Amino acid sequence: NAGVTQTPKFQVLKTGQSMTLQCAQDMNHNSMYWYRQDPGMGLRLIYYSASEGTTDKGEVPNGYNVSRLNKREFSLRLESAAPSQTSVYFCASNQGSNQPQHFGDGTRLSIL
Amino acid sequence: AQSVTQLGSHVSVSEGALVLLRCNYSSSVPPYLFWYVQYPNQGLQLLLKYTSAATLVKGINGFEAEFKKSETSFHLTKPSAHMSDAAEYFCAVSDSGTYKYIFGTGTRLKVLA
Numbered sequence: 142n143a144g145v146t147q148t149p150k151f152q153v154l155k156t157g158q159s160m161t162l163q164c165a166q167d168m169n170h171n172s173m174y175w176y177r178q179d180p181g182m183g184l185r186l187i188y189y190s191a192s193e194g195t196t197d198k199g200e201v202p203n204g205y206n207v208s209r210l211n212k213r214e215f216s217l218r219l220e221s222a223a224p225s226q227t228s229v230y231f232c233a234s235n236q237g238s239n240q241p242q243h244f245g246d247g248t249r250l251s252i253l
Numbered sequence: 254a255q256s257v258t259q260l261g262s263h264v265s266v267s268e269g270a271l272v273l274l275r276c277n278y279s280s281s282v283p284p285y286l287f288w289y290v291q292y293p294n295q296g297l298q299l300l301l302k303y304t305s306a307a308t309l310v311k312g313i314n315g316f317e318a319e320f321k322k323s324e325t326s327f328h329l330t331k332p333s334a335h336m337s338d339a340a341e342y343f344c345a346v347s348d349s350g351t352y353k354y355i356f357g358t359g360t361r362l363k364v365l366a
Contacts, residue, residue: 183356191352231296238352239285244296
């Protein structure tokens with residue numbers, strides 16, 4: 142049972158490059174989320190999708206876009222990467238509001 | 254606005270000693286509360302959740318947490334620490350009906366032999 146799968150696991154970009162982080166879940170969950178984790182700051186919500194066909198901004202959406210491709214997949218795009226976006230990115234999913242979230246293993250992104 | 258405070262970014266305990274990790278939240282209504290554990294280079298895993306059914310919540314790996322409304326706290330405890338408990342622990346809160354989860358800044362637990 143794969144759960145939440147994120148690709149790639151590691152990536153190094155140059156400032157200004159674009160990139161899409163992929164996330165897929167196989168638990169038939171309705172809701173999906175993107176977080177970034179920075180030292181000493183916990184996890185901060187970037188965007189979420191409450192259900193297929195909807196997306197909403199979280200706490201730190203600037204510089205990012207998302208696409209809920211179907212019920213399984215939720216991608217995060219950096220159009221013009223900046224060093225401040227160096228972070229570990231986590232995708233999560235759950236059945237709906239107030240339910241525990243299931244997390245992927247993260248994408249470690251460095252922007253030079 | 255919702256917020257979560259985890260007191261102590263680093264906690265060290267001896268193997269076999271009591272583990273106490275502190276979490277305080279701010280909310281005008283009873284929230285949904287969660288504790289997650291993160292091992293190196295992995296995502297977060299759910300330890301336990303509070304959803305108003307009972308104030309004392311038991312989770313996996315011998316952990317439990319008590320919801321105290323008067324203190325707005327949801328501290329995580331384990332009677333006897335094991336070396337395998339060394340990890341980072343996160344408290345999280347969400348309001349009823351929302352999809353926005355607020356995470357604390359985490360507490361890194363070190364277990365000394």
